[in-house]
Amino acid sequence: MANRLPLEGIRILDMGQFWAAPNAGRAWADAGAEVIKVESCRRPDPLRIQARKIYPDNDPGGEHGDHWNRSGMVNERNRSKLSLALDLSHPKGRDLFIELAKQSDAVSQNYSLGVMDRLGIGWDVLHKANPKLVMVSIMSQGLTGPESSYVSYGQNLEQLGGISYTSGYPDDEKSSVGFALPDPIGGATAAFALIAALRHREETGEGLHIDLSQREAATLIIGDAIVEYSLTGQVPPRIGNHEPGSNPSECYPCEGEDEWIAISISNDAEWLRLCEAMERVNLGSDNRFATIVGRMRNRDAVDELIGEWTARFEKMELFKLLQSHHITAGAITNPRELFQDPHLRERGFWEQVEDYSCGTQEYYGRPMHLSENPYGTRTPTPKLGQHNYEILGGLLSLSNSEIDQLTNEGVIGTEPILTAEGGMARRAS
Amino acid sequence: MKNKEQPPLSGIRVLDIGREIAGPFCARLLARLGADVIKIEAPGRGDPIRGRGPFQPSAAKGESGPMHLYLNEGKRGITIDLASVSGRELFLKLVEKSHVVIENFEPRVMDKLNLAGEVLRERQASIIVTSISNFGNTGPYRDYQASELTMFSMGGHLYRSGQLGRPPIRMGGAPAEFLAALSAAYGTMLAIRSAEESGIGQNVDFSILESQVTSHAQAMVEVSYYGTEVAAGNPRGETLRGVDTKDGMAMVSAQEQQMARLAALIGAPEELGRPNPLDPGSSKQALDEYLSRWAADRTKREVYEAGQGVHVPASFAANAADLIESPQYQHRGFLQEIDHPEAGTVTVPGLPFQWENAWAPTRPAPCLGEHNIEVYSSLLDISREELTQLSGAGVI
Numbered sequence: 001m002a003n004r005l006p007l008e009g010i011r012i013l014d015m016g017q018f019w020a021a022p023n024a025g026r027a028w029a030d031a032g033a034e035v036i037k038v039e040s041c042r043r044p045d046p047l048r049i050q051a052r053k054i055y056p057d058n059d060p061g062g063e064h065g066d067h068w069n070r071s072g073m074v075n076e077r078n079r080s081k082l083s084l085a086l087d088l089s090h091p092k093g094r095d096l097f098i099e100l101a102k103q104s105d106a107v108s109q110n111y112s113l114g115v116m117d118r119l120g121i122g123w124d125v126l127h128k129a130n131p132k133l134v135m136v137s138i139m140s141q142g143l144t145g146p147e148s149s150y151v152s153y154g155q156n157l158e159q160l161g162g163i164s165y166t167s168g169y170p171d172d173e174k175s176s177v178g179f180a181l182p183d184p185i186g187g188a189t190a191a192f193a194l195i196a197a198l199r200h201r202e203e204t205g206e207g208l209h210i211d212l213s214q215r216e217a218a219t220l221i222i223g224d225a226i227v228e229y230s231l232t233g234q235v236p237p238r239i240g241n242h243e244p245g246s247n248p249s250e251c252y253p254c255e256g257e258d259e260w261i262a263i264s265i266s267n268d269a270e271w272l273r274l275c276e277a278m279e280r281v282n283l284g285s286d287n288r289f290a291t292i293v294g295r296m297r298n299r300d301a302v303d304e305l306i307g308e309w310t311a312r313f314e315k316m317e318l319f320k321l322l323q324s325h326h327i328t329a330g331a332i333t334n335p336r337e338l339f340q341d342p343h344l345r346e347r348g349f350w351e352q353v354e355d356y357s358c359g360t361q362e363y364y365g366r367p368m369h370l371s372e373n374p375y376g377t378r379t380p381t382p383k384l385g386q387h388n389y390e391i392l393g394g395l396l397s398l399s400n401s402e403i404d405q406l407t408n409e410g411v412i413g414t415e416p417i418l419t420a421e422g423g424m425a426r427r428a429s
Numbered sequence: 430m431k432n433k434e435q436p437p438l439s440g441i442r443v444l445d446i447g448r449e450i451a452g453p454f455c456a457r458l459l460a461r462l463g464a465d466v467i468k469i470e471a472p473g474r475g476d477p478i479r480g481r482g483p484f485q486p487s488a489a490k491g492e493s494g495p496m497h498l499y500l501n502e503g504k505r506g507i508t509i510d511l512a513s514v515s516g517r518e519l520f521l522k523l524v525e526k527s528h529v530v531i532e533n534f535e536p537r538v539m540d541k542l543n544l545a546g547e548v549l550r551e552r553q554a555s556i557i558v559t560s561i562s563n564f565g566n567t568g569p570y571r572d573y574q575a576s577e578l579t580m581f582s583m584g585g586h587l588y589r590s591g592q593l594g595r596p597p598i599r600m601g602g603a604p605a606e607f608l609a610a611l612s613a614a615y616g617t618m619l620a621i622r623s624a625e626e627s628g629i630g631q632n633v634d635f636s637i638l639e640s641q642v643t644s645h646a647q648a649m650v651e652v653s654y655y656g657t658e659v660a661a662g663n664p665r666g667e668t669l670r671g672v673d674t675k676d677g678m679a680m681v682s683a684q685e686q687q688m689a690r691l692a693a694l695i696g697a698p699e700e701l702g703r704p705n706p707l708d709p710g711s712s713k714q715a716l717d718e719y720l721s722r723w724a725a726d727r728t729k730r731e732v733y734e735a736g737q738g739v740h741v742p743a744s745f746a747a748n749a750a751d752l753i754e755s756p757q758y759q760h761r762g763f764l765q766e767i768d769h770p771e772a773g774t775v776t777v778p779g780l781p782f783q784w785e786n787a788w789a790p791t792r793p794a795p796c797l798g799e800h801n802i803e804v805y806s807s808l809l810d811i812s813r814e815e816l817t818q819l820s821g822a823g824v825i
Contacts (some may be wrong), residue, residue: 005621014680031619056654072650094607145760150737156744164748166601173678174671179586188611193782195618196462208784216781223778228495229521229749230776244481251596259493262582323573330579332586335648343570364655364769367639368616372631
């Protein structure tokens with residue numbers, strides 16, 4: 001039984017587009033589920049055809065001119081899946097989708113509110129077709145409530161969920177940077193929620209519809225601020241790089257242009273170790289700085305002392321030096337440095353994938369290892385419609401000529417059909 | 430067959446020996462779905478997170494910190510000195526009655542306590558050990574120390590944050606740890622599923638650094654697709670496109686096809702809503718000036734509602750008070766009240782998803798050792814006399 005992947009035998013129709021939902025789909029696919037990415041040639045995943053395209057060597061071309069299969073944003077987060085390109089606005093496409101739903105365990109989607117219903121494949125229809133089906137709707141603000149139809153991008157949800165208010169320099173509200181983290185947070189939440197729901201379904205025999213709010217998921221990151229406000233009636237202040245219970249806690253300059261290291265000292269013994277590392281043991285006996293309260297009061301002086309010292313070092317050398325003194329520190333790294341980082345390389349974090357239209361690329365792997373399950377990328381991201389025949393023939397027992405016919409009618413296909421406006425994109429996720 | 434009103438993880442028992450944020454929050458997610466989560470803390474001191482204030486003046490020491498009340502809601506609480514011989518044995522007896530252990534010590538600690546997954550599985554073959562560590566349990570940085578600030582720094586987001594000439598600035602809250610906890614909860618669910626089928630438990634080893642690296646929208650693709658020489662990344666100083674309102678910051682993220690509607694809304698000339706394809710930046714800038722003037726006379730919530738009224742992605746920087754008063758959150762019952770014996774009535778976020786109805790909170794965060802008698806006598810059949818002895822010896 002060991003080495004059997006945890007989700008083997010589970011089939012999921014993944015209608016996710018952009019980021020959050022496809023990320024969840026990949027988490028299930030890597031764990032052994034048969035995940036079918038369902039797009040249509042009229043409305044493929046927008047990251048295939050518009051918005052921030054990243055091509056190998058910045059060249060959309062490729063051997064076969066299939067630029068829609070060369071988008072890095074799509075190829076990164078749709079690994080291990082199968083692809084079916086099915087026009088859901090066509091009555092035949094809709095009927096085929098319902099037939100597939102009858103043979104599936106779950107459907108995942110992040111269209112705007114009401115789109116699934118308008119396509120005739122809303123929860124009521126799918127539940128009736130397959131009472132054991134689990135559906136997860138990854139919505140901006142959930143399926144219910146006065147703001148459920150509002151549109152947003154990741155940065156909007158960062159604001160609405162309460163993260164932005166707590167981010168940035170204490171003296172400058174506008175300084176918060178959008179990291180769009182509500183997307184990976186929403187994806188991770190969906191991945192978790194679906195497995196819990198599948199367990200529930202297996203125990204009760206009844207399907208269910210998960211109503212997920214990415215805004216609410218973002219609020220989890222600052223949940224203690226909610227609790228604090230409910231107890232004190234005070235909105236917690238913006239604290240910048242300061243960490244509760246630590247001082248100093250700041251980013252300090254390093255050798256080179258705009259290079260930095262973060263240092264966070266959480267107790268007085270650690271402060272003494274820092275003084276030692278700086279070869280300034282006399283500072284350790286300086287009463288102004290001996291306690292966290294003192295260092296807080298003399299924060300500018302402390303920061304200046306440390307900054308003058310750190311500026312003499314290359315950041316990674318300093319990172320290792322401080323760690324050798326058991327001091328909490330982290331270099332401010334950029335993506336290039338992470339890609340080459342010896343620790344991540346030694347752990348085999350990057351996965352080499354032989355892509356169908358992009359040659360060999362390296363993508364980030366999984367942040368966790370399961371000791372009994374070889375969990376990770378199983379196959380490259382499929383090309384648009386790559387498995388049309390396999391899925392419709394295999395699961396729905398259509399003959400090749402029937403599938404040819406569907407291709408001729410434009411119900412399925414392997415190339416995007418672009419409208420004059422250049423596609424769809426109602427909301428980003 | 431199970432009643433569908435029962436929560437999805439009823440019947441699963443979790444031993445939470447986590448501390449601070451990531452481990453306890455992972456366990457809390459499982460508690461919210463109905464798992465019986467027992468939080469195990471060191472006698473006397475407890476989880477260091479109990480020391481994080483602000484505190485309620487009337488509450489007992491360590492029982493009213495907001496982060497503790499948030500992370501440990503829904504759990505029972507007991508104490509064990511895992512480093513003592515009899516404490517370790519008590520823990521192993523609890524392992525025999527449990528499905529999952531969640532820990533986020535530094536990687537060498539569980540080995541040092543002789544409580545590694547392999548050791549636990551000699552007592553309970555199906556036990557799952559979820560370990561959340563900063564850098565993972567192998568590799569040159571394995572034993573390095575970290576905090577939220579330093580993990581967020583190492584994860585590759587900070588290099589483009591803040592203003593040039595000032596230090597890079599982190600994201601508020603504890604995103605690195607919370608994201609890790611959410612993903613580790615997924616890994617734990619996979620392992621539960623696997624153990625229920627096979628009877629075999631396993632280790633789920635989770636790295637916060639790697640979780641941070643997977644949270645980039647595009648940067649990690651660029652380095653592979655463009656080559657590390659070419660992928661330059663974003664400059665610092667790129668802040669959110671926020672606008673000031675009468676009472677805080679809002680944002681209107683109009684894309685090209687939405688600019689006409691935005692122009693009409695804010696009273697800008699019609700031509701600004703039709704960006705010049707040769708120079709889209711210039712009309713956007715002009716539109717921004719109209720937007721600033723328009724927003725300055727309005728509240729942040731008015732800007733949000735008016736933008737959304739014409740289907741343009743608009744938002745405002747909500748603070749804790751805004752969230753508690755949010756009509757959307759109130760409608761969905763996302764924030765819930767629960768009474769705590771020391772802190773009083775507390776509002777806590779629930780789960781960000783629901784089916785049919787949201788799960789209500791079951792119990793507040795435990796006081797240190799609150800459930801010692803209940804857990805030890807009902808699960809391990811330990812008499813009150815023995816408990817008194819163990820307590821006297823400092824084991825519990």
